[in-house]
Amino acid sequence: MEQRLSENIKTIYRRISHSAMRAGREPNEVRLIAVTKKVAADAVVSALEIGQRDFGESRVQEFREKLEEIRGMLAAPQGVKTLRGYRPRWHLIGHLQKNKTKMAVELFDLIHSVDSEELAEALDKSAGKINKVQRILIQVKLSDEESKYGIEKENVYELLRLVGIMKNLKVEGVMTIPPYFEDPGEVRGYFRELREIRDRAETKGFSLPELSMGMSHDFEVAVEEGATMVRVGTAIFGERGKEQA
Numbered sequence: 001m002e003q004r005l006s007e008n009i010k011t012i013y014r015r016i017s018h019s020a021m022r023a024g025r026e027p028n029e030v031r032l033i034a035v036t037k038k039v040a041a042d043a044v045v046s047a048l049e050i051g052q053r054d055f056g057e058s059r060v061q062e063f064r065e066k067l068e069e070i071r072g073m074l075a076a077p078q079g080v081k082t083l084r085g086y087r088p089r090w091h092l093i094g095h096l097q098k099n100k101t102k103m104a105v106e107l108f109d110l111i112h113s114v115d116s117e118e119l120a121e122a123l124d125k126s127a128g129k130i131n132k133v134q135r136i137l138i139q140v141k142l143s144d145e146e147s148k149y150g151i152e153k154e155n156v157y158e159l160l161r162l163v164g165i166m167k168n169l170k171v172e173g174v175m176t177i178p179p180y181f182e183d184p185g186e187v188r189g190y191f192r193e194l195r196e197i198r199d200r201a202e203t204k205g206f207s208l209p210e211l212s213m214g215m216s217h218d219f220e221v222a223v224e225e226g227a228t229m230v231r232v233g234t235a236i237f238g239e240r241g242k243e244q245a
Contacts, residue, residue, distance in 0.1 A: 001042075001043060001046050002046045002049060002050065005043070005046050005047055005050060005236065005237070006050045008235065008236045008237075009032075009034070009047070009050060009052055009236055011235075012032060012219075012232055012235055012236060013027075013032060015219075015220055016030050016032060016219070016220075016223055016230065018220075019219075019220040019221075019223035019224050020223050022224060023223065023224040023225075023226075025223070025226075029228060030223055030227060030228060030229070030230060031054055031228060031229045031230075032052070032054065032230060032232060033054045033055065033056040033091050033093070033212075033229055033230065033231045033232070034047055034052050034054065034055050034056065034232065034233065034236050034237075035055075035056040035057075035058075035093065035215075035231050035232060035233030035236075035237075036055050036056065036057060036066075036233065036237070037056070037057050037058040037059065037062075037094070037233065039233070039237050041066050041069035041070045041073060042073065043237060044066070044070055045070060045073045045074065047236075048074075048088060053087075053088055053089055054088075054089045054091060054229075055088060055089070055090055055091065056091040056092075056093040056112075056231050056233070057090065057091070057092060057093065057094070057108075058092075058093055058094025058095075059094060060092065060096070060100045060103050060104050060107065061100070061103070063090070063092075063107060064103060064107060067090075067107065070088075089109045089110070090107060090108045090109050090110075091108065091109065091110045091111075091112060091229075091231075092104055092107075092108040092110070092111045092112060092113060093112045093113065093175075093212075093231055094113060095113055095115075095149045096111065096113050096114070096119060096123075098118060098119055098122040101119070101122040101123045101125075101126040102126045102129070104123070104126070105123060105126045105127045105130060105132055105134050106130065109135060110135045110136070110137065110172070111123070111134065111135070111136045111137070112136075112137045112139060112175040112212050113137070113139045113149065113175065114136045114137065114138055114139060114159075114163070114169075114171075115138070115139045115141070115149055115150050115151045116151060116159070117159060117162050120136075120159070120162065120163050120166065120169060121166070123136065123168075123169060124163075124166040124167065124168045124169050125168075127168035127169065128167065128168040132168065133167075133168055133169070133170050134168060134169055134170070135170050135172055136163070136169055136170065136171055136172070137171070137172060137173045137174055137175045137210060137212055138151065138156060138159060138160065138163070138171060138173075138174045138175070139151065139174070139175045139176065139177075140153055140156055140174050140175070140176045140194060140197060141153070141176070142176050142178060142190050142193055142194065143178060143179045143190070145179055148177055148179075149177075150176060150177070153193075153197060156174070156197055156201065157200075157201060157204060157206075160201060160206050160208075164206070171206070171208065172208065172209060172210045173198065173208045173209055173210025173211055173212065173228070174194055174197060174198050174201075174208060174210075174211060174212070175194075175211075175212035175213065176190060176191075176194045176212075176213050177215075178190035178191070178213075178218075180217065181218075184217055184218040184220070184221050185221060187218045187221060188221050188224075188225060190213075191213050191214065191221060191222050191225035191226070191227065192225050194211060194213055195211060195225055195226040198211060209228065210228050210229060211226050211227050211228050211229070212227070212228070212229040212230075212231065213225075213227045213229075213230070214227045214230040214231065214232075215230070215231050215232060215233070215234075216232050216233060216234040216235040216236075219231075219232055
């Protein structure tokens with residue numbers, strides 16, 4: 001398994017590098033988030049052994065149970081050989097319900113899917129209880145698909161303003177999940193629009209360095225359009241059901 005994962009991860013990094021250079025960017029401006037939803041704990045540990053450090057999960061409860069397995073494997077004598085002074089960084093990339101915010105702030109370094117004032121307030125309260133400043137991204141809805149979550153684009157700046165005065169949240173950027181197209185080029189407009197929303201927000205005084213966009217099918221286009229984080233699962237771990245990234 002480790003050999004296959006290593007080859008897949010190297011391939012993704014190579015494709016990221018080529019896409020970044022085509023756009024006149026530095027490859028190290030883009031972070032690969034390995035999406036491990038529906039991926040077994042031993043595969044996550046194998047990816048850690050290879051050197052992957054950023055991982056994305058979608059369901060808080062499922063991840064909490066998997067994390068216990070991962071920690072057990074890391075603590076075992078036959079666990080990861082070396083983490084070279086680093087620790088895994090856990091990203092919540094799926095929709096978050098308000099009743100799961102306490103668990104989410106305990107588990108995740110960065111939450112990509114904040115899409116309402118109510119959710120932000122719940123996160124701020126939960127983070128405050130454990131004296132944490134929770135790093136977040138604002139998820140923006142750019143399509144008409146009912147299955148997609150996110151705040152409507154015309155409401156982004158107001159949410160940024162409201163979150164900006166919360167003591168226990170730090171907004172670092174924006175995220176979107178566009179519609180699926182067979183031709184990845186057709187999604188370019190959505191990625192460009194998110195970048196433009198971010199750029200306009202920065203002219204209003206917000207600091208938003210992160211653009212989380214692009215998945216296995218279209219991450220190269222996302223990199224060309226400015227992504228700083230791409231969320232790739234299927235291209236690394238293979239098919240895992242209906243909700244691959």
